[in-house]
Amino acid sequence: MIISVASGKGGTGKTTISTSLALSIEEEHVQFIDCDVEEPNSFIFLKPDNLQKKSATVLVPEIDKNKCTFCGLCQEICEYNALVVLKDNVLVLPELCHSCGGCSLLCPEKAISEVDREIGTIEMGKRNNIEIVYGRLNIGEAMPVPLVKMVKKYIQKTNTVVIDAPPGTSCPVIEAVKDSDYCILVTEPTPFGLNDLKLAVGIMRELNKPFGVIINRHGMGDSGVEEYCREENIEILLKVPFEKEIAVAYSNGIPLVELYPDYKKKFKNILNMITNIVEERAKTKIIQERQL
Amino acid sequence: MKVIVTSEGKDLDSKVDQRFGRAKYFMLVDTDTMEYQVIDNEAASQGGGAGVKAAQITIDSGAKVLLTGNVGPNAYEVLKSGGIDIIVGVNGTIREAIQKFKSGELKSEGGPNVASHHGLQ
Amino acid sequence: MKQIVIISGKGGTGKTFITSSIAAIAENNVISDCDVDAADLHLMLSPVIKEKHIFKSGKVAILNKELCTGCGECINVCRFDAITPYENIVTIDPISCDGCGICARICPVGAIEMEEKVSGEWYISETKYGPMVHAKLNIAEENSGKLISVIRKKASEIAEMEKRDSIIIDGSPGIGCPVISSISGTDCAIVVTEPTMSGLHDAERVIKTARHFGISPCMIINKYDLNIEMSRKIEDYAQAEDIPVIGKIPFDEEVVEAIIKGVPIVEYSKGEIVDNLYSIWDKVLDILKLKDERIKKDAIK
Numbered sequence: 001m002i003i004s005v006a007s008g009k010g011g012t013g014k015t016t017i018s019t020s021l022a023l024s025i026e027e028e029h030v031q032f033i034d035c036d037v038e039e040p041n042s043f044i045f046l047k048p049d050n051l052q053k054k055s056a057t058v059l060v061p062e063i064d065k066n067k068c069t070f071c072g073l074c075q076e077i078c079e080y081n082a083l084v085v086l087k088d089n090v091l092v093l094p095e096l097c098h099s100c101g102g103c104s105l106l107c108p109e110k111a112i113s114e115v116d117r118e119i120g121t122i123e124m125g126k127r128n129n130i131e132i133v134y135g136r137l138n139i140g141e142a143m144p145v146p147l148v149k150m151v152k153k154y155i156q157k158t159n160t161v162v163i164d165a166p167p168g169t170s171c172p173v174i175e176a177v178k179d180s181d182y183c184i185l186v187t188e189p190t191p192f193g194l195n196d197l198k199l200a201v202g203i204m205r206e207l208n209k210p211f212g213v214i215i216n217r218h219g220m221g222d223s224g225v226e227e228y229c230r231e232e233n234i235e236i237l238l239k240v241p242f243e244k245e246i247a248v249a250y251s252n253g254i255p256l257v258e259l260y261p262d263y264k265k266k267f268k269n270i271l272n273m274i275t276n277i278v279e280e281r282a283k284t285k286i287i288q289e290r291q292l
Numbered sequence: 293m294k295v296i297v298t299s300e301g302k303d304l305d306s307k308v309d310q311r312f313g314r315a316k317y318f319m320l321v322d323t324d325t326m327e328y329q330v331i332d333n334e335a336a337s338q339g340g341g342a343g344v345k346a347a348q349i350t351i352d353s354g355a356k357v358l359l360t361g362n363v364g365p366n367a368y369e370v371l372k373s374g375g376i377d378i379i380v381g382v383n384g385t386i387r388e389a390i391q392k393f394k395s396g397e398l399k400s401e402g403g404p405n406v407a408s409h410h411g412l413q
Numbered sequence: 414m415k416q417i418v419i420i421s422g423k424g425g426t427g428k429t430f431i432t433s434s435i436a437a438i439a440e441n442n443v444i445s446d447c448d449v450d451a452a453d454l455h456l457m458l459s460p461v462i463k464e465k466h467i468f469k470s471g472k473v474a475i476l477n478k479e480l481c482t483g484c485g486e487c488i489n490v491c492r493f494d495a496i497t498p499y500e501n502i503v504t505i506d507p508i509s510c511d512g513c514g515i516c517a518r519i520c521p522v523g524a525i526e527m528e529e530k531v532s533g534e535w536y537i538s539e540t541k542y543g544p545m546v547h548a549k550l551n552i553a554e555e556n557s558g559k560l561i562s563v564i565r566k567k568a569s570e571i572a573e574m575e576k577r578d579s580i581i582i583d584g585s586p587g588i589g590c591p592v593i594s595s596i597s598g599t600d601c602a603i604v605v606t607e608p609t610m611s612g613l614h615d616a617e618r619v620i621k622t623a624r625h626f627g628i629s630p631c632m633i634i635n636k637y638d639l640n641i642e643m644s645r646k647i648e649d650y651a652q653a654e655d656i657p658v659i660g661k662i663p664f665d666e667e668v669v670e671a672i673i674k675g676v677p678i679v680e681y682s683k684g685e686i687v688d689n690l691y692s693i694w695d696k697v698l699d700i701l702k703l704k705d706e707r708i709k710k711d712a713i714k
Contacts, residue, residue, distance in 0.1 A: 009451055010586045011425005015611065038587040039423055039618060041611040079472065079513055081341025084348055084370050091373055093366050096341040100513030101492050139621045142340075142558075142590035167424045167586060168450040169552055174508060190672050192429065196451045203552050206508075222673045244639075251609035251640040314562065340559070340590075 001278055002161040003271075004180035007187065008196030010167030013216030013240070013250075014186045018164040019045040020256040021184075022130055024267035029159045034134030035176035036166040037120060037147045044253040048125025048132040056135060057116035058146050060094040061103050067111035074103040074112060095142065120147045124154070131159075144172040152179070160271075169199045174207070181278045183211040184237065184270075190221035194228055201234070210277055212270075217242040237270050293323050295393065296355040297386050302330045304387040310361025313343035319386050320353050323394055328386075343367030350376060359389050359398065414572050415701050416599040418447075420584035420592060420630075422619030426607045427635035430668055430678070432583040433457035434690045435697075436542045437677035441578040444540065445568040446547035447561045447585060447595040449533070454583045456675055460538030460545045468535055468548065470559050472512035472527040476505050480524035487516035487525060530554075535564055537571070542677075544571050558594030561585070565594070588622040596623055601700055602630040603659070608643035613650065620656065631700060633660040633693065657700070660693035662686060 005018035019042050022032045034042040061074070061083065072085040082096040083103060094117050104112040120137040135151040137144050144166070152175075155161050165176035165183075177183050183204055187197040197213070204211040212235040215225055220242035229236050240246070240256070249259040257263045298315035300307045304326070309315035318331040331353065335345035343363070347370035350358055357377040371378055379398045382389045392398050417435070421428040432454060436444045446454040474495070481502040488496045488503060495509035496516060505516075505525070517525040535548035546568045548560055568580050584595035584602075596602050602623050606616040616632070623630045632651050637644040644661065651658050663686075671681040679687050 007424075009424060009453070010421075011423065038589055039611075039615040041423075041614050044610045044614065077514070077518065081338060081344040084344055084373075086351065086370075086374050089373050091370055093341065093344055093369070096344065096366070098511055098513060099492060100511065100515055101490070102513055102515035102518070105490060105515065106518065137588065139588065139618065140625045142593060144587075144589050170450045170550060170554060174552075178508075190669060191456050191675060192453045192672060195453055195456055199451060199552070206552055221669050247639055251607075251612075251643050253610040314566070338559075 001182075001275060002155065002157065002163060002180040003274060004163040004165050004177040004183045006165035006173060006177055006183055006185055006200060007167050008169060008185065008198075008200030009187065009193055012186045012188045012193060012196075013214075014167065015042050015045065015164055016216065016240075016246075016250055016256055017184065017186050017214055018042065018162055020263060021267050021271070022046070022162040023255055023257050024264040025129075025160050025162075025271060026268070027160055028129060029156075030130045031155060031159045031161040032130050032132045032164070033151055033155060033161060034132070034164045035148045035151055035172070036164055037135035037137045037144045037151065037172070038166065040134040040136055042164050043123070043125070043132065043134060045255045046127050046130065046132050047253075048127045048130075051123055051125040054122045054124075055118050056120045056122050056147050056150050057118050058097075058099045059101070059114040060097045060099065060117045061092055061112045062115045063090045063092065064111045064113070065090070067109045069109055069111075071108065074107055077102045077106055098143075099146065119143070122147075122151060122154075145175050148172050148175045152176070169196075169203055174203065177203070177209065178207055180209070181281075182274045183209050184214055185211055186214050186216055187225055188217045188221065189215055189219070189223065189225045191224060193221070194224045197225060197228070201232070210281060212237040212274075215239045237273070238266055293357070294353070294355045295321055295323055295357040295359055295390070296331075296350050296353055297321060297358075297382070297389055298360040299330075299386055304328060304390075305385050307385055308359065308361060308382050308389050310383070312358070312360045312363045312367055313346045315346065315360070318346075318349060318353065320355055321386070321390055323390055326390070341366065344370055347371045347374065347376075350374070357393070359393060414569075414578060414580070415601070416569075416580045416582060417601045417603065417697060417701075418582040418584045418596050418599040419603045419605060420596060420619055420623070421586050421605045422588065422615035422617075423606070423612055424586040426605045426612060427662075427668075428586070428605045429453045429457065429583055430672065431603070431605050431633060431635070431690075432581060433677045434679055435694060436540075436581045437679045438691060438694045439579055439581060442543045443568045443572045443575075443577050443580045444543055444545040445564055445580055445582045446545065447564055447591070448583050449548045449550045449560050449564070450585065450591065452547055452549060455538075455545075455547060457672065457677055458540040458542060458545060459675060460536070460540045460547065462536045462538045464537040466535050467531055468533045468560055468563065469529050470532040470554070471530050472514060473507050473510050473530045474505050474512070474514070474516050474525050475528050476503065477524045477526065478502060480522050482522055482524075484521065486519055486521060490515050490519055533560060535560065535567070537567065543577065544575070546571070558590045561591055561594035588618050592619065592622060593626055596628050597626060599628060600704060601697055602628045603697070604630045604632045604656075605635055606632060606647060607636050608634060608640040608647060610643070613643070613647050616647070617650070620654065629656075631657045631659045631696075633662065634658065635662050636664040637661040638663040657696075659696040659700070660689060662689055
């Protein structure tokens with residue numbers, strides 16, 4: 001089962017929740033997949049050992065100038081302005097390339113091959129029963145989505161998997177949550193939190209993804225988020241109170257369940273609830289398909 | 293000789309557009325006759341790679357020299373490969389820029405003078 | 414006319430609260446909300462929308478079901494997992510589709526066409542503190558720098574026309590394309606961080622990004638008294654990296670109250686935090702003056 005943790009707004013406590021959730025799962029094999037490749041920081045809380053690092057690459061075109069006739073078709077095909085065909089030269093601009101493979105596929109002279117270009121790194125480690133995988137986008141790279149896809153490839157569905165999604169509502173977030181069975185949205189009880197929660201809920205509904213909300217720093221703001229959830233029939237899974245001790249522990253890289261071990265039980269209950277919801281959904285889907 | 297100057301407007305008294313990739317217009321000027329042609333910069337509406345497209349437009353225009361404010365690394369690479377002389381740091385009006393060029397006041401650059409994406413202002 | 418951008422690397426450090434404060438303190442400015450993915454600045458500045466524009470970016474593949482024979486050639490070439498078999502033909506997921514157009518090119522019966530995509534909207538509004546240009550990116554759209562460059566270009570045009578002194582830009586979190594677009598060509602980039610390990614880690618990455626694109630940032634440590642030791646670590650880091658710390662703001666409950674009220678803190682509170690913010694703005698003006706003097710010196714050389 002795959003559970004993603006997302007937030008709409010950044011800084012609501014997504015990583016606080018996702019890491020504590022993972023630390024509360026008492027199974028033999030748990031995977032924590034950090035898809036916030038621009039600013040991964042789950043490792044600060046999970047402190048993995050035995051770190052391995054791999055280069056993460058994407059494919060970009062390479063032109064064989066001996067075979068090239070400078071016909072210009074590849075430039076015509078490329079939607080991203082990554083190829084420029086001049087009188088007697090072809091330029092490749094690799095950072096603009098989206099690796100669609102079209103130029104290589106359609107070159108009439110078969111003059112284009114695809115080669116690797118590094119966009120970041122993937123790091124892996126272990127902490128007790130949790131295998132941690134996170135991606136780190138190289139500075140200056142503009143596109144996070146390919147790296148998110150690569151990090152996700154490490155998922156083994158036989159485990160319980162927790163995915164830490166990036167903040168926001170654009171492409172990399174979609175990529176991180178779209179294959180999960182359930183999504184936890186973490187928010188804070190303020191107008192900013194509410195504004196961004198609504199955007200995140202929009203995504204969940206667009207993706208037809210079962211989801212629930214965790215309110216972090218409960219008590220610091222107003223009741224807008226709770227009212228919204230009530231009106232929209234959205235399950236509030238947990239309210240973590242606004243407490244200086246929790247904030248200080250976070251600032252020092254100490255997970256919530258390490259500070260307050262009682263929270264492990266709360267997260268286990270949430271996990272059970274999610275498991276039931278996901279299983280129910282699977283059963284309903286099978287019945288619907290049989291009826292068709 | 294034919295030169296391209298990035299321009300904010302459609303005549304010789306317009307100001308030199310400091311951007312290349314997302315400049316408003318390209319003025320193709322014959323420095324001998326001062327006859328000119330206004331080219332709309334289609335590259336400005338590109339999501340990515342505006343500099344690349346603008347460089348292509350410049351090369352296709354037949355100009356030998358580019359006068360502009362700034363050029364980023366992608367555009368620079370394409371322009372150089374296309375045999376275009378690049379002069380940056382040009383300001384004032386189009387007319388003034390051409391005058392300075394003709395009198396030999398402006399010099400060609402050794403490399404791109406701004407980092408990538410600078411023109412996105 | 415000067416452009417000042419506020420960024421953070423990590424979300425939630427208080428970037429938008431600080432942008433709204435600066436917008437309220439600075440005189441004669443244009444405001445630009447470039448945090449298009451999860452825009453919040455409008456909640457503080459109450460903009461009244463005067464103009465609305467559609468934003469188109471990229472293409473999406475559309476299937477003509479009548480023509481499709483279900484041969485599956487498109488599925489073979491799609492690198493974005495956007496096409497799957499469905500009933501006897503195929504279906505294209507517009508969310509996964511990257512708009513590369515290869516499927517349309519190779520379809521043997523011409524059943525796929527590429528259409529321009531509406532990715533969002535952008536607005537020109539009026540606020541109490543000056544004109545504001547902001548946008549809303551549709552869900553699941555690629556947040557490239559293009560929408561941000563449209564916003565910034567419009568903000569520049571308005572600033573030129575109305576002879577405004579500065580453009581205050583609320584930047585995107587992260588380090589990718591949207592941030593790069595937010596910071597390019599600005600005169601002052603302020604990194605807002607918080608005294609946490611994550612805050613330091615993420616600030617380091619956004620500062621590296623800023624430098625990679627030729628921008629020298631300065632820093633504000635928000636909620637600094639939450640962890641004095643961590644704050645000191647951040648100050649040490651800033652000093653070692655030659656980054657001026659232009660402000661240290663203590664945690665203040667009035668900030669949340671002001672956010673709930675939807676009013677910049679400088680209008681809501683009479684407390685120390687307001688003095689703090691005014692002195693931050695003075696430091697920004699100093700930095701801008703220094704930059705001007707340096708440019709003049711270089712020009713004389």
